[in-house]
Amino acid sequence: MSDYDSVSADVEHEEEIPEDHPRYQDLLTRHRIEAGVEKGITHLQGMHAEGRGSAFDYLLGEETIPSADDAERAAAAHLLLAEHPVLSINGNVAALVPGEMVALAEAVDADLEVNLFNRTPERIDAIADHLREHGAGDVKGLEADARIPNLEHKRAKVDADGIYDADVVLVPLEDGDRAEALDEMGKTEIVIDLNPLSRSPQVADVPIVDNIIRAVPNMTEHARALADSDEAELEAIIEDFDRERALENAEERIRSGDL
Ligand code: ATP
Secondary structure, three states, X not given: XXXXXXXXXXXXXXXXXXXXXXXXXXXXXXHHHHHHHHHOOOOOHHHHHHHHHHHHHHHHOOOOOHHHHXXXXXXXXXXXXXXXXXXXXXXHHHHHOHHHHHHHHHHHOOEEEEOOOOOOHHHHHHHHHHHHHOOOOOEEOOOOOEEOOOOOHHHHEEOOOOOOOOOEEEEEOOOHHXXXXXXXXXXXXXXXXXXXXXXXXXXXXXXXXXXXXXXXXXXXXXXXXXXXXXXXXHHHHHHHOOHHHHHHHHHHHHHHOOO
């Protein structure tokens, strides 16, 4: 047994996971989801979602493939051009990348909105507090005074001056029904999901097939690099991005990549 085999899945602090462990990102992700469940911000179902994601990430080689990097750049361009961009936060997103989402929101001047599949006031408050602990100012999603059309009541709740009003939304790890309903509202939808065959990336204008842990910091880097670009440059980046090709490249990598 190597030293690494003895790394327990339930370490108390993420610093205990050795950074040079071959499965470092996977262990870190798992640890953060478990800590999120303990803190009351992640639903138990979030663990299953994480397990599915982890399997796809393994097949992708646990790296940002070139077509995902293109998608992350196009997403940054969309967010910078938007009138009212909103970044949607669910329990897994809050557990995995709270500070990174706050940094992205700052880089593109977007709102953060808590948007939960299993919505309870306690979980909404816990996530909003968790985001504030990571530097967020205003957090939306607490009012829930508007509804996404064509969606069952409980899952349709959003803020009137948040997701409902947004022209560009980032919905990472989103449920397929809600992603379809947001698409039908005519919003420009950016989805982060490791499964290219899942419905959410299939309906997205910009499907990002990458682990959210890598995708969000990379989008922020692209946004910072593009901050001084004019509208025409940003529009050209968006125009060049081919969503079908991005989905095909990811599927191709998963089916035939070298592991
Ligand atoms: P559908 O979108 O068709 O409803 P689903 O039921 O598989 O598909 P959910 O369980 O609602 O989807 O969401 C989980 C999705 O999130 C999975 O597709 C999974 O691959 C993805 N996922 C999980 N963890 C991550 C992660 N760390 N980064 C990116 N995607 C992830």
